[in-house]
Amino acid sequence: MKATVFFEPGTLPPETERLRAEVREFLAAEEASGGFTPVADSWVSGADPVFSRKLGERGWLGMAVPRKYGGAERTALERFVVIEELLAAGAPVAAHWIADRQIAPALLQHGTEAQKERFLPGIASGRTLFSIGLSEPDSGSDLASVRTKATRTEGGWLVEGTKIWTTGAHIADAVVALVRTGPAGESRHEGLSQMIVTLPDDGVEIRPIRSLDGAHHFNETVFTGAFVPEDMVLGTIGNGWQQVTGELAYERSGPERFLSTALLLRLLAARDDADSRVIGALTARLWTLRQASIAVAVQLSEGAAPDTAAAVVKDLGTRFEREVIDAARATGVRPDLASIDPFTRVLAESVVRAPGSTLRGGTNEILRGIIARALGVR
Amino acid sequence: MNSDLHLLENTASDIFAGYRDRPGLWEEIEDTGLTLVGVPEKAGGSGGDSTEAVIILRAAAYHCAEIPLAETQWLAAPLLAAAGLPVPAGPLTAAEAAHDEVRLTADGDGWVLDGTLPQVPWARQAGRIVVVTDGRLCSVDASHCTFETHHNLAGEPRDDVTFDSVYLTAADVAALPEGPSLRLRAALARTVQLAGAARRALDHSLRYAGERRQFGRPIAAFQAVQQYLAEMAGEVALMDLGAQVAAAALADPRQDSEVAVAAARVNACRAAGVVAELAHQIHGAIGTTHEHDLRRATLRLWSWREEYGNEHAWSTVLGRLTSAASEDPWHLVTAPTT
Structure with missing residues (x-):
């Protein structure tokens, strides 16, 4: 038995440094003028549609989308640089996050020409926001067990069932739901399909689920016979499992998997009472995880699907986020969500938002199961 | 990794695996030119880049080769070459004197060296x-x-060396060349070696977990053991990646490689402890015996993580860089690597 988990080193093209400088300049100006308040876990907890539109104006959303669909026609590695800078600054990117990270690539890969023309320009400008419906009340880590069902009707489908943890559904213009359109089969992966349900819709009820800090990011989204016209099926009927799992390496290896507390680390390092040895140790881990994330991004841009390496980034990256919190606690500062002191507030945000990071997008136990399978012991 | 590099890795691995406890390893790898890969040809080396040098040293470490390859290939030969001094055949080593440990005094056309260097x-x-x-x-x-005579935990020789008025001709002494310090090179070399030894500990653990049966099934069937193995595999992959990226940085004269080496070193030293601990936990009592081969990997992990600065020492270096002049951790880690 031989271990098969490796990272092939990758580098960001040198020309992305100019782009990085532009993003930093923009962020500094925006923060100085009160355009945004940096927050922890900003890709889930920091929704600001106005800020999203500002990014869209600069061509920093839907970056890899072709120009004919309103995109910037830049590379995935250029997008990497932009999002890592936004995340490290705690900029509010949650409103457009799903649309930019998942929906734009899914539309480009599986969408019809009409779907691309209808949705991509809005995604690239930050005016069309998406939510994604995967989990259900009885279907968390075991995604193949989804029960939300679409049945054929005149000209399309009727969707019935309940999706949960639908981030941002209350501000989204559409939700992409994974639904059952046929029997699961022996593999349990058959009979699933993805459908675009535009919002608002009389057959869709969106109920808020408040998080630990009382904030509203999650929803329960109930489909009570929502009509989905045939042309709003995304991809192929019955191919939903492959479509959803095919993007997991993108979802799991990105910088959002280790940067949710980067703002806290930067604020900690700026304090006079920071222990430089501790800051150095965290910086070293951050450097390493970022190299791993870049390695996966380069592989993805070359057409590979390094799912196992992506699982490593998310498992170890999310655990690193916790280490930053413990280091910040060593200051003795008591976390306070209402504090006007940024460090005190961001520490509080980091603490109460921490549990989500090792759950969403595949729990760490599931991820280690994926790695164990690659090692041949499962 | 392309097919040429795979071939190099397989060739090196075959040689190192075949020479366990047998003399003649140094002679064979020197004959094949492996000891001087990464040293420029014009200086008497074998040429080749940092990727190839990493592959060879990592393979030697994986197979616990008992030779001064890191010291020759990564320290002595590159420094001699950079200083314009001849690179002799045979095993070499190198050491940097701390303040007052040795005294070098001019003597006519030559020099005289006195003092003691610990654990070379x-x-x-x-x-x-x-x-x-x-x-x-x-x-x-x-x-x-x-x-x-002294040894590290793994039994590798680390003798104190005394120079008692050793006369050196002018041709044996040169100005210290520009470029990465001996300590930085050595910290990186041990980091590459840690990655090799850690992979050995992982492979041993995978094999043992598949063979050892308890409660009627291989222990690899237990989820707790699977999770340990997955954690080890992730740490080993990151150590390896860090070592490769840092080696490329150090070999590139256009960049300051201190951040990359320090970061890779901190990460690897820390991970060495995690990997050794989990490997022993998976092996149970048999892994703690002198007879079991796991010892060769874990004793090296515990030795090499301390040599040329452990994670605490290099964390302090990195931490001081972050507190210097407006640098924050994010700017430090995103500084271009090429």
Whole structure:
């Protein structure tokens, strides 16, 4: 038995440094003028549609989308640089996050020409926001067990069932739901399909689920016979499992998997009472995880699907986020969500938002199961 | 990794695996040119880049080869070459003198070296010892030195070396060349070696977990054991990646490689502890015996993580860089690597 988990080193093209400088300049100006308040876990907890539109104006959303669909026609590695800078600054990117990270690539890969023309320009400008419906009340880590069902009707489908943890559904213009359109089969992966349900819709009820800090990011989204016209099926009927799992390496290896507390680390390092040895140790881990994330991004841009390496980034990256919190606690500062002191507030945000990071997008136990399978012991 | 590099890795691995406990390993790898891969050809080396040098040293570490390859290939030979001094055949080693440990005094056309350097790796086995002191680099004939025997936890020789008025000709001494310090090179070399030893510990653990049966099934069937193995595999993959990226940075004269080496080093030293601990947990009591081969990997992990600065020392270096002049951790880690 031989271990098969490796990272092939990758580098960001040198020309992305100019782009990085532009993003930093923009962020500094925006923060100085009160355009945004940096927050922890900003890709889930920091929704600001106005800020999203500002990014869209600069061509920093839907970056890899072709120009004919309103995109910037830049590379995935250029997008990497932009999002890592936004995340490290705690900029509010949650409103457009799903649309930019998942929906734009899914539309480009599986969408019809009409779907691309209808949705991509809005995604690239930050005016069309998406939510994604995967989990259900009885279907968390075991995604193949989804029960939300679409049945054929005149000209399309009727969707019935309940999706949960639908981030941002209350501000989204559409939700992409994974639904059952046929029997699961022996593999349990058959009979699933993805459908675009535009919002608002009389057959869709969106109920808020408040998080630990009382904030509203999650929803329960109930489909009570929502009509989905045939042309709003995304991809192929019955191919939903492959479509959803095919993007997991993108979802799991990105910088959002280790940067949710980067703002806290930067604020900690700026304090006079920071222990430089501790800051150095965290910086070293951050450097390493970022190299791993870049390695996966380069592989993805070359057409590979390094799912196992992506699982490593998310498992170890999310655990690193916790280490930053413990280091910040060593200051003795008591976390306070209402504090006007940024460090005190961001520490509080980091603490109460921490549990989500090792759950969403595949729990760490599931991820280690994926790695164990690659090692041949499962 | 392309097919040429795979071939190099397989070739090196085959040689190192075949020479366990048998003499002649050094001669064979020297004959094939492997000991000087990464050293420029015009300086008498074999040429090749940092990727190839990493592959060879990592393979040697994986197979616990008992030779001063890191000291020759990564320290002595590159420093001699950079200083314009001849790179002799045979095993070499190198050491940097801390303040007042040695004294180099001019004597006519030559120099005289006095003092003692502690725990120099493989000193007794080396033909020449490269000594860095006081802005100069000396190539010292090891037969002119005296030794006091010491070993690291893994039993590798780390003798104290005494220079008792050792005379050096002018041709044996040069100005210390520009470029990465001996300590930085050595910290990186041990990092590459840690990655190799850690992969050995992981492979042993995978094999043992598949073979050892308890409660009627292989222990690898237990989820707790699977999760340990997955954690080890992730740490090993990251150590390996960090070592490769840092080696490429160090080999590139256009960049300051201190951040990359320090970060890779901190990460690897920390991970070495995690990997060794989990490997032993998976092996149970048999892994704690002198007879079991796991010892060769884990004792090296525990030794090499301490040599040339452990994670605490290098964390302090990185931490000081972050507190210097408006640098924050994010700017430090995103500084371009090429």
